[in-house]
Amino acid sequence: MAANYWASTQRRHWLFTRERLAEIREGLKEKDKVAHSQFPLPDQRLLNIYFSQQLGRLGKRMSTRQQALATAQVYIKRYYTKNEIRSTNPYLVLTTAFYLACKMEECPQHIRFVVGEARGLWPEFIAPDVSKIGECEFSLISEMHSQLIVHHPYRTLSDLQPELALTSDEVALAWSVINDHYLTDLPLLYPPHVIAVMAIIVAVVFKPSSQTSSYGHPAPIAGAMREGGMNFLAALSDKGGTGPPERIQKLIAWLAESEVDIKAVIECTQELVSLYEVWEQYSEKNCKELLGRMVKSKSLEK
């Protein structure tokens, strides 16, 4: 992380309201209704799960840092607020976002290496020509107006760990909740510290059986969060009474004193719950087929 979030381009240019984001997407859809009816795609979040898994595969062989993968996911989101996904080759966008994010996060990989790996994974969709990535990189950078620094919630999490006396289990859980939030629109909707606080609350209050969620079976988390959420909301509104355990009371006291937007934190939590619910419908095969059909028929048109 560099520079100051409050003065950052992320805060000034890449933070949207839900309404604005919906408007933008509606606008993209309006422009190409035919493609939309011709190529149905799964729920955005399911696609995001697919992208994130594919990125994970790409990053794995090169032992990339998590932060670069996170940055790549944000780049993809930003790019698709400017471009309709159906007019792109998502595999190329994904590979390029990865390549650019690695440079940005100071763990650069050679372009040939990246292309080689990507071709190994998706030979049908990635051309051997490295200049394709160069070209797409240029497009990514211009669409993002060269605003490339992304502030992530991970740093806030490590900063708050001593202050809130988080156990290593809680940190690990919060960390994977942060990983999961990249599957939603949250990075475009809320500042990173709100996300970090949300992840901490999920980890401390809901304690979804200490099982990490990433790409596993998210269902228990959704359930735990539904129940825990009620208790937590009750605790927030009910100042008297018996109240929740001391540990949670402490966290609530800290939250009350901090100036973190509690309403935003709760909205993030709800977003995450619905992610875990929609996750149950996820099918890698389905995403792959729909995307494959879309990209192939597009390239035939040319």
Place this chain on the structure above:
Amino acid sequence: MAFSPLVAPSPSATALLKKGSATGQENESQLRHSSSDREITEQLNDEVRHKYIKAKKLGEGTYAVVFLGHLRADPSSFVAIKKIKVNAEYKDGLSMDAIREVKYLQELSHPNIIALHDVFSSKDQNLNLVLEYLPRGDLEMLIKDSNIHYGVADIKAWMGMLLRGVWFCHKNFVLHRDIKPNNLLIASDGEVKLADFGLARSFADPYLNMTHQVITRWYRPPELLYGARQYSGAVDIWSVAMVFAELLLRVPFVAGNSDLDQIARICEAFGTPTEDNWPGVSKLPNYIPADANHLIPGQSRDFFLRQFPTAGAVGADLLMSMCTLDPRKRSTAYQALRHSWWATEPRPTNKEDLPRKSGGTKKMGDDLTRRGGELDDQFKHAARQLDFSAMKA
């Protein structure tokens, strides 16, 4: 730097780029030719591009060309447009230099850091950075010109501006890693601006390695010469101290002609680094054990005062605090700015009254096209070798 013959534009490459995905392999992207949904952003980009008019070329280097430009709406408001070259950088992706420069200048806004007004892409897929126009050259030009006379009050003004810029970078967790007189450009009102962020990076997370191949040799601190892979803003402070010394002496203070020679000269000037004056130094990867019979003791305040009489006792003390061998004991930018030298007579010269020299526009063109880590043409022993393996954790 002058024209480089190495990168004569290759027509085939350019043609290829322009062609986009209209023909060719079956799996080509539809990125550039995706019709209507690109309109909004293209319009935006066109609007930005239309705001400026490119006038004459100021300089050309291996990876960029710099033009003098101005606002279409106001011909008297000048800008410098730095166009990152396509053929040199593009086919293998944008270079780290260009990425770094854009990345940091987009976020850092401070009176002592060159301002990035806009970025736009031109039709041939070049990235254009619209930079603040700094017509009065750089500090190197003033140092070298024996017709220009300046005194300690002027130096105090320049150093104050430099340190404020560096402080701002560090406060925002950015290391500049190439501070030297010809990266310190001068605005028309005399303000000094830190430029060339081609080697800059954010502070690494704890225990992650960074490359030690940064900072032009004469301004490179001993910890980098010894191959330290984890370092702090102290590296920039050493460079600031070397600029300070150079402003006082009007020649580079420690000008080695190889990395080894640089270490030897630093030892001569400041004393031999040992476990006593710098705990842990012997563990650095490229540390060379000093000859026990030839240990140069650390220099005292008297040495600095003798070497730099113009600085005065307080100024010599500030200089000494910024070139302490042990980076942990070196002043930070914040500490340096709190030093009593600033409150000692003489007061820093008002920026409008600082010595000036003409011909700065051409110099700006040269400065903005040079790659980071390079000395001027005749000294090609550059720091620039950012190999990929060196950067991995």
